[in-house]
Amino acid sequence: MVAEPPGFFAGLFRSLVRGIAKLGAAVLFLGDILRSSPYALRRPRLLAEQVHNTGVLSLVIIMTSAFFVGMVLGLQGFDALARLRQEDLLGAVVALTLLKELGPVVTALLFAGRAGTAIASEIGLMRATDQLSAMEVMAVNPVGRIVAPRFIGGVIALPLLAAIFSCIGIFGAWFIGVAVLGVDNGAFWTQMQEFVSTEDVREGVVKSIVFGIAASLIATFEGYNCPPTAEGVGMATTRTVVTTAIVVLILTYIITALLL
Amino acid sequence: MIFSGLDLTIPQGRITAIMGPSGTGKTTLLRMITGQLAPASGDVRVAGQSVPGLPREQLYQLRRRMGMLFQNGALLTDLDVFENIAFPLREHTRLPERLVRHVVLTKLQMVGLRGAARLMPAELSGGMARRVAMARAMVLDPELLLYDEPFSGLDPISLGVILRLIRRNNDTLGLTSVVVSHDVEEIAQIADFCYLISGGRVVAAGTPAELGSSDDPLVAQFMSGAADGPVPFHYPAEDYRKELLGGG
Numbered sequence: 001m002v003a004e005p006p007g008f009f010a011g012l013f014r015s016l017v018r019g020i021a022k023l024g025a026a027v028l029f030l031g032d033i034l035r036s037s038p039y040a041l042r043r044p045r046l047l048a049e050q051v052h053n054t055g056v057l058s059l060v061i062i063m064t065s066a067f068f069v070g071m072v073l074g075l076q077g078f079d080a081l082a083r084l085r086q087e088d089l090l091g092a093v094v095a096l097t098l099l100k101e102l103g104p105v106v107t108a109l110l111f112a113g114r115a116g117t118a119i120a121s122e123i124g125l126m127r128a129t130d131q132l133s134a135m136e137v138m139a140v141n142p143v144g145r146i147v148a149p150r151f152i153g154g155v156i157a158l159p160l161l162a163a164i165f166s167c168i169g170i171f172g173a174w175f176i177g178v179a180v181l182g183v184d185n186g187a188f189w190t191q192m193q194e195f196v197s198t199e200d201v202r203e204g205v206v207k208s209i210v211f212g213i214a215a216s217l218i219a220t221f222e223g224y225n226c227p228p229t230a231e232g233v234g235m236a237t238t239r240t241v242v243t244t245a246i247v248v249l250i251l252t253y254i255i256t257a258l259l260l
Numbered sequence: 261m262i263f264s265g266l267d268l269t270i271p272q273g274r275i276t277a278i279m280g281p282s283g284t285g286k287t288t289l290l291r292m293i294t295g296q297l298a299p300a301s302g303d304v305r306v307a308g309q310s311v312p313g314l315p316r317e318q319l320y321q322l323r324r325r326m327g328m329l330f331q332n333g334a335l336l337t338d339l340d341v342f343e344n345i346a347f348p349l350r351e352h353t354r355l356p357e358r359l360v361r362h363v364v365l366t367k368l369q370m371v372g373l374r375g376a377a378r379l380m381p382a383e384l385s386g387g388m389a390r391r392v393a394m395a396r397a398m399v400l401d402p403e404l405l406l407y408d409e410p411f412s413g414l415d416p417i418s419l420g421v422i423l424r425l426i427r428r429n430n431d432t433l434g435l436t437s438v439v440v441s442h443d444v445e446e447i448a449q450i451a452d453f454c455y456l457i458s459g460g461r462v463v464a465a466g467t468p469a470e471l472g473s474s475d476d477p478l479v480a481q482f483m484s485g486a487a488d489g490p491v492p493f494h495y496p497a498e499d500y501r502k503e504l505l506g507g508g
Contacts, residue, residue, distance in 0.1 A: 130334035137294050138348045138396075139323040141316075145351075 026221050032143050033151050033220070039144030040152055046145075050153025054115035054216075058161055061114050062107060066165040069106060070172020073097060077173065078181050087177075091188035092195035094173040095166075099196065099204040103166035105252050108211035111158050112244035116219035119150050120240040123223030124233035132224075147220045154216030155209070162208035203259050210251055215244045262288050263299070263460045270404075275430050275437040277451035277468075279444065281482065281491055284457050286440040287331075290406050293438070294328060295319045306404065324352060327397030328406040333389035335381040335396070341368070342377040345396045352400065367395040371425060387418025394425060398433070405429065407439040411446045423450055444483055448472065456482060458491070 040046060073094045081087050123146060126132050132142040170192075177183040219240045226236035262285035270276045278286055291297040292304050298312040305311065309322060335344050345364045349355055355363070368374040371391040381389060390410060397405060410422050427450045430437045441447050447454065448468035456464040456471060456479055464471055464479045472483055481489035497503070 126337075129332065129337070130330045131336055133291075133296065134328070134330055134334035134336070134393075136296055137323055137326065137328040138351070139320040140348075140351050141320075 025225070026217060029221050029224070030217055033148050033217075036141055036144035037148045037152060039141065040148035043149070046149040047152055047156075050149045051156050053118070054111070054150070054154045055157030055160060058111060058114045058157070059164070061110055062161050062165050063168050065106065065110055066103075066168035067172040069102060069165075070094070070098070070169035070174075071176045073102075073169065074173035074176030074181070078177055078183065087181075087183050088187035089191050089195075090173065090177045090183050091170075091190075091192035094177070095170055095192045095196050096200060098166040098169040098173075100200050100207075101204075101252065101256075103169065104162045104204050104207040104211055105248060107158065107162040107165045107208065108215050108248045109245055111154070111161060111211075112215050112219070112241050112248075115154060115157070116215055116240045116244055117237045119154070119216070119219040120223035120226070120236045121233055123147065123150070123220060124226040124236045127224065127226060128228040128230070128233055130228075143224075147224055151216045151220050154219070155212040158212030158215060159205060159208040162204065162211075166204065199259075203255070206259070207252060207255050210255060211248050214247050214251060218244050218247065265461050266302075266457070268455050268462055268465070270436060270438055271453060272436050273430075273434060274452040275426065275439060275450055277447040277454040278438060278440045278457060279442055279447060279454055279482070280457035282442060285460070286442075286457065287408055289457075290328065290408055290438070290440055293404075293406060294323060294326060324348075324400055325402055326404045326406065327400070327402040329390065329393050329397050329408060329410055331409045331412065332386075333381070333393035335384075335389055335393060337381050340378055340380050341373065341384070341392050344381070344392060345399050348396065348400050363399065364395075367399050368392075370398075370429075371395045372421070385418070387414050387421065390414070390418075390422060391425065394422075394429075398429065401433070402435065404436045404438070407437065407441075409441055410439060411441055411443045419446065426450055444485065458482075 074090065077090050077093050077097075078087060081089055081093065123132075126142075126146065132146065135142045135145060174188060178185050178188050222236040222240045222243070223233075226232040266289075268278075278289060280286055288297060292299055293306060293311065295304075295311045295314065303310050303312065306322060307325065309318070311319070311322070314322065335341075336347065339347065342364055345367055346360050349360050349363060365374055365377070368377055371394055373388060373391055373395070376384065376388065376392070381392075384392065407426065410426065411419055414422065423446060426437060426439065429435055439447065439451065451468055454464075454466060454468055454471050455462050458478060464474060464476060466474075471479055474480060474483070478490040480486075481491060487493050
């Protein structure tokens with residue numbers, strides 16, 4: 001059945017309103033998390049556990065992906081630069097791409113798939129099995145005890161993961177460019193030093209911190225507010241990945257436009 | 261609208277049963293007592309305080325004087341039995357570890373599960389999980405203990421254990437207990453007073469014996485478990501004959 005045009009626009013309008021309402025709810029939720037975070041900060045063991053869960057357990061997927069992304073950049077970069085007879089610039093091109101853009105963005109996307117889904121489904125299942133209610137009745141604020149440590153853990157872990165991603169990626173590009181395709185080793189590193197400035201690194205750091213906040217907020221928000229059913233938990237994990245991907249890609253454009 | 265014109269009083273130091281057909285909002289009623297839900301109008305008073313209007317800090321203070329047993333136990337799945345029971349102590353007190361251990365083991369002994377202290381919730385049977393949850397609900401020595409469907413899905417032995425524990429906790433610890441349930445026979449054994457809720461209001465109140473001999477058709481249907489009566493067997497539907505013959 002095809003919707004009538006007025007119905008189509010009414011539907012579009014309704015989803016727009018729903019989207020804005022959800023954005024507002026997420027901002028209020030962020031406020032709630034920040035108000036409850038002193039509770040989490042007083043319990044370093046809880047935080048360490050979550051940095052381990054979101055960060056350390058994501059290392060394998062981050063490092064493997066980074067190495068292959070770096071090798072692809074090495075191949076494609078070499079191919080493009082060779083046409084301009086500028087193979088020596090490979091180090092600079094790869095480093096700029098990774099530090100400013102690919103490192104933070106791809107890390108955030110992988111983070112959503114690995115850690116974000118885990119957070120959303122864990123909190124969602126706690127909701128579905130009344131564990132969050134039980135905490136409330138025991139006079140323990142679940143936002144402080146459950147949500148805030150996971151949020152802060154993610155905000156700490158993602159920038160570190162992004163830094164590791166960029167380093168391994170550069171190594172992957174070096175491996176293909178220098179060790180396999182024969183770019184001069186000295187040129188690879190000196191050109192990188194020449195063209196990569198502190199501002200470029202800063203742009204990546206800013207992005208990875210913003211993505212850390214966005215990805216952790218989306219995962220905890222979806223998990224905490226999911227319908228308490230098996231289907232609800234499933235939908236929450238799916239929405240975590242989809243929403244994080246879209247939000248990160250929009251944010252990276254906005255930040256790039258602002259900083260350039 | 262779930263309740264309208266609902267008015268009931270829980271006597272102190274007794275076991276009060278709140279009964280009614282499924283879907284009448286019995287769990288909602290418990291959640292209003294704990295302040296997790298607020299009524300659109302009207303008031304809920306616990307220990308002289310109006311629950312809906314309390315600011316978070318005071319509400320949390322009040323909740324420390326209550327314990328609640330959830331339908332499935334609602335144990336924290338990432339902590340073992342011992343840590344689950346220690347959880348309220350660690351959150352709300354600064355007791356030395358030796359004392360925490362002492363209190364937890366005492367509560368576990370009461371529900372007969374001291375030997376299960378290091379098991380994880382996933383390793384427990386339904387009845388055991390509910391006993392652990394009971395120990396956890398009692399660990400801060402509450403004045404009011406709320407039970408949400410404590411008998412559903414238990415084998416006869418576990419059920420007998422839970423029944424005895426509810427009665428014994430209430431009498432030895434001087435608690436006030438509220439048991440929400442639709443298991444008429446079980447409730448009749450332990451409750452001092454019963455409320456029967458249906459259609460958003462109290463339809464009958466009295467001791468189990470009084471309700472059992474009531475000649476109100478709804479009360480009689482509920483107490484005897486008849487399939488049809490004032491609560492119809494059929495969910496409201498269009499005329500059977502018309503629907504079958506009408507095609508579709």
